[in-house]
Amino acid sequence: xxxxxxxxxxxxxxxxxxxxxxxxxxxxxxxxxxxxxxxxxxxxxxxxxxxxxxxxxxxxxxxxxxxxxxxxxxxxxxxxxxxxxxxxxxxxxxxxxxxxxxxxxxxxxxxxxxxxxxxxxxxxxxxxxxxxxxxxxxxxxxxxxxxxxxxxxxxxxxxxxxxxxxxxxxxxxxxxxxxxxxxxxxxxxxxxxxxxxxxxxxxxxxxxxxxxxxxxxxxxxxxxxxxxxxxxxxxxxxxxxxxxxxxxxxxxxxxxxxxxxxxxxxxxxxxxxxxxxxxxxxxxxxxxxxxxxxxxxxxxxxxxxxxxxxxxx
Amino acid sequence: xxxxxxxxxxxxxxxxxxxxxxxxxxxxxxxxxxxxxxxxxxxxxxxxxxxxxxxxxxxxxxxxxxxxxxxxxxxxxxxxxxxxxxxxxxxxxxxxxxxxxxxxxxxxxxxxxxxxxxxxxxxxxxxxxxxxxxxxxxxxxxxxxxxxxxxxxxxxxxxxxxxxxxxxxxxxxxxxxxxxxxxxxxxxxxxxxxxxxxxxxxxxxxxxxxxxxxxxxxxxxxxxxxxxxxxxxxxxxxxxxxxxxxxxxxxxxxxxxxxxxxxxxxxxxxxxxxxxxxxxxxxxxxxxxxxxxxxxxxxxxxxxxxxxxxxxxxxxxxx
Numbered sequence: 001x002x003x004x005x006x007x008x009x010x011x012x013x014x015x016x017x018x019x020x021x022x023x024x025x026x027x028x029x030x031x032x033x034x035x036x037x038x039x040x041x042x043x044x045x046x047x048x049x050x051x052x053x054x055x056x057x058x059x060x061x062x063x064x065x066x067x068x069x070x071x072x073x074x075x076x077x078x079x080x081x082x083x084x085x086x087x088x089x090x091x092x093x094x095x096x097x098x099x100x101x102x103x104x105x106x107x108x109x110x111x112x113x114x115x116x117x118x119x120x121x122x123x124x125x126x127x128x129x130x131x132x133x134x135x136x137x138x139x140x141x142x143x144x145x146x147x148x149x150x151x152x153x154x155x156x157x158x159x160x161x162x163x164x165x166x167x168x169x170x171x172x173x174x175x176x177x178x179x180x181x182x183x184x185x186x187x188x189x190x191x192x193x194x195x196x197x198x199x200x201x202x203x204x205x206x207x208x209x210x211x212x213x214x215x216x217x218x219x220x221x222x223x224x225x226x227x228x229x230x231x232x233x234x235x236x237x238x239x240x241x242x243x244x245x246x247x248x249x250x251x252x253x254x255x256x257x258x259x260x261x262x263x264x265x266x267x268x269x270x271x272x273x274x275x276x277x278x279x280x281x282x283x284x285x286x287x288x289x290x291x292x293x294x295x296x297x298x299x300x301x302x303x304x305x306x307x308x309x310x311x312x313x
Numbered sequence: 314x315x316x317x318x319x320x321x322x323x324x325x326x327x328x329x330x331x332x333x334x335x336x337x338x339x340x341x342x343x344x345x346x347x348x349x350x351x352x353x354x355x356x357x358x359x360x361x362x363x364x365x366x367x368x369x370x371x372x373x374x375x376x377x378x379x380x381x382x383x384x385x386x387x388x389x390x391x392x393x394x395x396x397x398x399x400x401x402x403x404x405x406x407x408x409x410x411x412x413x414x415x416x417x418x419x420x421x422x423x424x425x426x427x428x429x430x431x432x433x434x435x436x437x438x439x440x441x442x443x444x445x446x447x448x449x450x451x452x453x454x455x456x457x458x459x460x461x462x463x464x465x466x467x468x469x470x471x472x473x474x475x476x477x478x479x480x481x482x483x484x485x486x487x488x489x490x491x492x493x494x495x496x497x498x499x500x501x502x503x504x505x506x507x508x509x510x511x512x513x514x515x516x517x518x519x520x521x522x523x524x525x526x527x528x529x530x531x532x533x534x535x536x537x538x539x540x541x542x543x544x545x546x547x548x549x550x551x552x553x554x555x556x557x558x559x560x561x562x563x564x565x566x567x568x569x570x571x572x573x574x575x576x577x578x579x580x581x582x583x584x585x586x587x588x589x590x591x592x593x594x595x596x597x598x599x600x601x602x603x604x605x606x607x608x609x610x611x612x613x614x615x616x617x618x619x620x621x622x623x624x625x626x627x628x629x630x631x632x
Contacts, residue, residue, distance in 0.1 A: 061602070182496075183432040183599050184496060184599065185432075185600075186598075187555040188597065189557060189576045193558075238345070239342075242342075242501075245506075248501060248502060265342075284501065286499045287498070290374075
């Protein structure tokens with residue numbers, strides 16, 4: 001029954017971004033390697049471009065120079081008049097939008113994979129921006145199936161106030177790839193090998209799709225962001241409690257009301273309030289101290305995608 | 314063996330320093346906490362002074378601003394004439410030398426314990442210049458006996474004929490306490506609690522020494538640093554590979570000739586080509602990438618440590 005089908009145009013332009021955060025080294029070095037020797041990421045009929053998005057932050061091995069590049073791809077920042085007074089990352093965002101966008105236009109890149117690391121124990125994570133994107137749900141299902149038994153989680157950031165303007169959002173199909181735990185400024189071989197596999201399977205999916213392979217309807221489990229939780233702080237803004245040892249490294253696992261969340265420097269345990277079980281993610285991510293996020297609460301949902309095939313076949 | 318002089322007097326001027334590297338959060342957070350509430354650092358015979366060693370790097374959550382503070386306590390930096398263009402850490406090293414030193418003088422602090430974290434899987438370690446530091450070895454023994462289930466290891470870090478440049482070298486005696494693994498910029502409750510307990514135990518040991526407790530001789534093992542080993546690099550100097558999965562997280566375990574040490578981005582393995590077994594430490598430490606160090610090679614030594622007591626008569630020097 002054709003009404004169940006989603007027909008999409010073949011994918012022509014794909015970009016792989018590394019170094020959006022300059023101290024998340026897996027993407028930085030995979031992209032640098034592929035710029036030198038890209039055989040591994042080439043697929044017939046598809047233009048795949050590896051690209052370092054924040055070269056100055058990469059050089060300094062910091063997350064960013066002036067502001068977080070992965071938060072400034074909103075119409076306001078992309079529309080600002082170019083000037084030397086703009087923060088480096090806003091200028092850079094406009095350049096990237098020019099090269100791979102423009103955002104929300106016919107000319108924009110079809111798929112952008114943006115490679116990230118986290119200090120949280122999140123394993124392999126795919127970040128989905130829109131819960132109705134059948135093409136990406138099918139892709140994520142394909143990646144999960146290919147990686148099994150290695151778990152691969154899907155984090156959905158579709159939320160009226162918590163969604164942020166990502167670097168990859170200039171593509172028709174934006175894919176965030178987040179692999180952890182890895183400290184900032186180091187490169188672990190195990191994490192690198194996992195991220196490399198995700199990219200391989202993702203490109204294979206696109207290649208198969210372009211060739212006319214049909215993907216039957218599928219469902220995936222996703223963790224949808226509900227709320228960000230800050231550390232307890234004193235009147236000067238200093239942290240007065242840290243992630244409880246029982247919560248540390250327990251990303252994706254159910255956290256029930258009354259379970260320990262923080263422990264104060266005086267040894268007092270602060271439990272989870274509310275009436276709902278939540279699934280915490282980004283627990284104790286180094287870069288989120290300044291964003292006032294000790295972890296994010298998510299809820300578990302199931303998303304369904306219709307049968308998918310390329311419109312050329 | 315030319316032992317460091319064992320203290321003849323109680324150690325009254327003691328400091329605990331955190332934030333020497335501004336993104337090693339256990340020490341940063343403890344120092345900040347003790348500056349607000351120093352009671353935990355008091356003992357009957359002394360009160361240890363908390364110091365936030367590199368406040369600018371701490372505020373920026375970076376290892377350092379201009380250069381590594383923990384390599385800046387050298388005679389050259391400390392005695393050169395001050396200049397407005399001096400790197401921040403050179404100025405700060407001089408301030409700390411005034412506060413806790415002056416280095417190699419009678420006015421220096423008796424003991425400095427400097428708190429660090431590493432991204433390497435090193436558990437608990439004490440970093441001491443040489444095995445001749447009898448007081449430090451007894452402090453190690455005390456910490457190890459308090460929690461025998463958790464290994465505590467000693468690294469002898471000073472290379473021959475090299476100035477250490479470490480912060481604790483401004484005091485008459487001292488050491489660094491290194492806990493890992495912990496990412497830079499992250500505070501883990503398990504390591505925080507552990508470091509806090511270790512500092513308390515170290516201060517308890519000084520108290521015991523000060524009140525005249527005698528500590529018997531014993532045998533111990535330590536890991537002496539031989540040399541650093543850099544990552545494989547491209548012609549342009551970029552990384553061409555990273556620490557091999559079989560070496561990652563295996564700090565203090567024997568590395569034998571022929572074992573893989575690096576995995577190249579192109580896929581092949583690089584093997585260890587040394588002639589003898591070494592014990593790698595600081596494997597994949599974030600703070601060492603810009604020093605060109607993927608890990609340090611050490612050798613394992615066994616040696617005996619003489620008894621320690623403040624009241625024991627000094628060994629009589631030869632006539």
